[in-house]
Amino acid sequence: MTDVAIVGVGCTKMDEHWTKSLRDLSTEAGALAVKDAGLDGKDIQALYVGNMSSGRFIGQEHLAALAADQAGLIPIPATRCEAACASGSLAFRKACLAIKSGEYDIIMAAGGEKMTDIKGPEAIAALMGAADQEWESAIGLTFTGLYALMARAYMNTYGLTRDELSQVPIKNHFHGLKNPLAQFRFEVTAEQVARSAMIADPLRLLDCSPITDGAAAVILVSDRVADRFKNPIWVKGSGQASGTLALHDRPSLTEIPATQIAAKRAYDQAGVGPQDIEVAEVHDCFSIEEILAYEDLGFAPKGKGKDLLLNKDTWIGGRLPVNTDGGLKLGHPVGATGIKQLIEIVRQLRGDAYNQVKDPRIGLTHNIGGTGATALVHILGKER
Amino acid sequence: MDIGIVGYGAYVPHYRIAVEEIARVWGEDPAQIKEGLGVLEKSVPDKDEDTITIAVEAGKNALLRAGVDPKLVMALYIGSESHPYAVKPSGTVVGEALGLGPHLMVADLEFACKAGTAAIQCCYGLVKGGVIPYGMAIGADTSQGRPGDALEYTASAGGAAFLIGKDPLALLEHTLSYTTDTSDFWRREGADYPSHGARFTGKPAYFSHVTSATQLLLERTGYKPGDFAHAVFHMPNGKFPVNAALGMGFARQQIEQGLVVRRIGNTYSGSSLLGLTNVLDIALPGDRILLTSYGSGAGADAFVFQVTDHVLDRRDRAPLTEEYMARKEYIDYGKYARLRGKLKV
Amino acid sequence: MESAPLYWRLKRQKYNLIGTRCVTCGESFFPPRSFCPTCRRRGRIEEFQFSGKGEITSYTIIKSAPKGFEQFAPYTVAIIKLDEGALISGQVVQGTPATIGGRVVPVFRKMYEEGKEGIIHYGIKWQVDGTAAEK
Structure with missing residues (x-):
């Protein structure tokens, strides 16, 4: 079986890029990744692009060919992958599988989203394309609303308080201080979170990830060519699972089964368990989701996720730092997010992260689409 | 029938x-x-x-x-x-x-x-x-x-x-209408709000049509105001129906149950009908009910109902x-x- | 989303709460499914009328609304466990505020308008029981 390694990474700043188009951003990220790998563009044999909704955000479909065109990569095959906010991880997984098939040795997996060309309410409606259009979107739900339904159910069942939930943005904003690519770089206090604008009760502005433009790219190679590169980071496990598209179709609002199943597959493939993970990027699109992820990924027992925050376990310097780059609250260009998470773990394992954890050998990324209709978990390792 | x-x-x-x-x-x-x-x-x-x-x-x-x-x-x-x-x-x-x-x-x-x-x-x-x-x-x-x-x-x-x-x-015993061209209140296509003729909406409009329709119905059926347990007249406000009723010889207590306008206002096409539903909510089998609606423009529809056991x-x-x-x-x-x-x- | 055919196709579920049920396993589906995910090809799907009565399992109050819903904000959305078994998300109208475990009954309301000149979409929302004067 072929093994896959990541040998180059590139990421734009997460920002409202008024002067840059999706073409500019994806080309910029791709060029950075190629340079980081020490390659030339003509070495790339295929391109996989994660993007959620360029049709609704910028009126542009057929995005993979456009990205290949703009990056000077034609005529290599270019494929777009879509699984809402998990599109980036999906593109990465498809690229891994393509290498494992034996067809390619060097692939670029990228993700990007340009979200600020349309107004807020239109962007909220576009994002709702990831939910059940006929019953969730059609009754006026928003993504903040969907996660608010989960947050209220969780708070009601497990007694999570406002201030405990606020530990997620407090930690991630602190982590993001050192990240020059973060959209926001300021600390927040529990009081500031509790007083920020209500978006969908009980979730407030500082519980939410922002509307962001950005792109990210990685270079994947097969073990046949990996020794040509310095510092390859190995893909140890890749798990993907699906759940019901509509949140209301799930018997429990306080867990995401697709995460649990994707995690089990990734752990089994990697031959590790949650206790072996030393650094992780989890999908904190809204504060509550980071706590759900702790539990669904096996980092904490059900209902005890908050303990990892209160004990500072998931803070930098703790036993399992999570979202060391600041997480999604410091930028969530949905199609780019999965790739951006992988880049952070690659940097942590290579030892060149902005907010470096001490000598981690194994890390995990967790990326979900919608309210968990798609979940992808990847485990990366320093050693093959 | x-x-x-x-x-x-x-x-x-x-x-x-x-x-x-x-x-x-x-x-x-x-x-x-x-x-x-x-x-x-x-x-x-x-x-x-x-x-x-x-x-x-x-x-x-x-x-x-x-x-x-x-x-x-x-x-x-x-x-x-x-x-x-x-x-x-x-x-x-x-x-x-x-x-x-x-x-x-x-x-x-x-x-x-x-x-x-x-x-x-x-x-x-x-x-x-x-x-x-x-x-x-x-x-x-x-x-x-x-x-x-x-x-x-x-x-x-x-x-x-x-x-x-x-x-x-409630058996519908009889109904008739009284209609003329009287511009007391109107709204043109596309206009947000209606216009009205102020005091012209009173005597030549509401009172003339409501009284004419009611009296015609009483003549046709042979009933007298005292034969009705309840009477409901269209309620553009709380004054017009009371004055119309008293003027035709109905007593205050006959119209009391139907006077919903005080608490909910004039619900227009729902107005006299919500008066009727409020009456039916308490009416007894055998009760006779008079209902006269009014529509600007203008016309009035009068009805006699008799309540049955099914109520x-x-x-x-x-x-x-x-x-x-x-x-x-x-x-x-x-x-x-x-x-x-x-x-x- | 603006569409005449889309909502026309959905009107029996949106207006009348007609879902489906698998005769083989007895599970009821709202919104309706045309294929039973449990029994798969052994499943037999038939139409099923839901009463709309149920219980709130969670709720939120949307302040920041998507396009088309701005004029209604703030509004409450809940997940409702219908008495016949299925779970559905729906708006809870004004009146007694939503609570987890609160009983609700269906009411017919305007869902949203396609602008000032477009189609008006209607459907079922929910009201906390007791305010509905429902029996």
């Missing part, structure tokens, strides 16, 4: 605005207005309520009381001056929402405040002629008064539905009018202006 009201239903939105609150905004004396109009407060529909949704809720209640298979209801006429569409009937939405059709005659009617009673007459004729087994007549409105106009104190929202057929809880077992199958009138939440003028689309956004 044994034809009349087989089931009836009321609906009134839950928001209220008090006369005091409207008077405060316009610098008027609320005591004078309450005295002058005989209205204390009026109902206000929520942002997501309109004539169609009010008609559906009232219609559901009528079907519940009647206990009739909806597929046997083969006509639906909805009277309103605030149909949400200028072109596309309210009746098609309401019909499907009530589970009627598709073998269903539908038309939206408009005759200012009396299109709902005109709908009853349409259904009555079709059932009596043997064309259909049951027909549903609904009067519903979310009426608007121009800000600052006297109408603003009364123009409100609500509706009532009546299933017309055999085996009724006793059907009444409690759906909420009483009083329950809708009693559940309420007061709002200020700012919220009222927002809900009624009076703010330019």
Whole structure:
């Protein structure tokens, strides 16, 4: 079986890029990744692009060919992958599988989203394309609303308080201080979170990830060519699972089964368990989701996720730092997010992260689409 | 033939605005207005309520009381001056929402405040002629008064539905109408608010038509005012129906139960009909009820009903009018202006 | 989303709460499914009328609304466990505020308008029982 390694990474700043188009951003990220790998563009044999909704955000479909065109990569095959906010991880997984098939040795997996060309309410409606259009979107739900339904159910069942939930943005904003690519770089206090604008009760502005433009790219190679590169980071496990598209179709609002199943597959493939993970990027699109992820990924027992925050376990310097780059609250260009998470773990394992954890050998990324209709978990390792 | 009201239903939105609150905004004396109009407060529909949704809720209640298979209801006429569409009937939405059709005659009617009673007459004729087994007549409105106009104190929202057929809880003994061309109140296509002829809406309009129709009906049937347990006259305010009734020789207690205007305002096409539902909620078998509606433009429809034993077992199958009138939440003028689309956004 | 055919196709579920049920396993589906995910090809799907009565399992109040819903905000959305078994998300109208475990009954309301000149979409929302004067 072929093994896959990541040998180059590139990421734009997460920002409202008024002067840059999706073409500019994806080309910029791709060029950075190629340079980081020490390659030339003509070495790339295929391109996989994660993007959620360029049709609704910028009126542009057929995005993979456009990205290949703009990056000077034609005529290599270019494929777009879509699984809402998990599109980036999906593109990465498809690229891994393509290498494992034996067809390619060097692939670029990228993700990007340009979200600020349309107004807020239109962007909220576009994002709702990831939910059940006929019953969730059609009754006026928003993504903040969907996660608010989960947050209220969780708070009601497990007694999570406002201030405990606020530990997620407090930690991630602190982590993001050192990240020059973060959209926001300021600390927040529990009081500031509790007083920020209500978006969908009980979730407030500082519980939410922002509307962001950005792109990210990685270079994947097969073990046949990996020794040509310095510092390859190995893909140890890749798990993907699906759940019901509509949140209301799930018997429990306080867990995401697709995460649990994707995690089990990734752990089994990697031959590790949650206790072996030393650094992780989890999908904190809204504060509550980071706590759900702790539990669904096996980092904490059900209902005890908050303990990892209160004990500072998931803070930098703790036993399992999570979202060391600041997480999604410091930028969530949905199609780019999965790739951006992988880049952070690659940097942590290579030892060149902005907010470096001490000598981690194994890390995990967790990326979900919608309210968990798609979940992808990847485990990366320093050693093959 | 044994034809009349087989089931009836009321609906009134839950928001209220008090006369005091409207008077405060316009610098008027609320005591004078309450005295002058005989209205204390009026109902206000929520942002997501309109004539169609009010008609559906009232219609559901009528079907519940009647206990009739909806597929046997083969006509639906909805009277309103605030149909949400200028072109596309309210009746098609309401019909499907009530589970009627598709073998269903539908038309939206408009005759200012009396299109709902005109709908009853349409259904009555079709059932009596043997064309259909049951027909549903609904009067519903979310009426608007121009800000600052006297109408603003009364123009409100609500509706009532009546299933017309055999085996009724109130037998329709007789009905007739009195109609002339009298421009007392109107709204042109595309205009947001109606215009009216102020005092011209009184004597030559409301009183002339209501009295003529009622007296014609009394002549035709041979009944005298004293033969009725209850009488309901259209309620543009709390004063006109009282004066009309007393002027024709009806006593105060005969009209008391039907005078819902004080608490909910003038629900236009729902107005006299909500008076009737409130009467049916307490009427006894054998009671005779007189109903005279009025529609500007102008006309009046008069009816004689006689309550049957069925009222006793059907009444409690759906909420009483009083329950809708009693559940309420007061709002200020700012919220009222927002809900009624009076703010330019 | 603006579409006449889309909502026309959905009107029986949106207006009348007609879902489906698998005769083989007895599970009811709202919104309707045309294929039973449990029994798969052994499943037999038939239409099923829901009463609309149920219980709130969670709720939120949307302040920041998507396009087309701005004029209604703030509004409450809940997940409702219908008495016949299925779970559905729906708006809870004004009146008694939503609570977890609160009983609700269906009401017919305007869902949203396609602008000032477009189609008005209607459907079922929910009201906390007791405010509905429902029986």
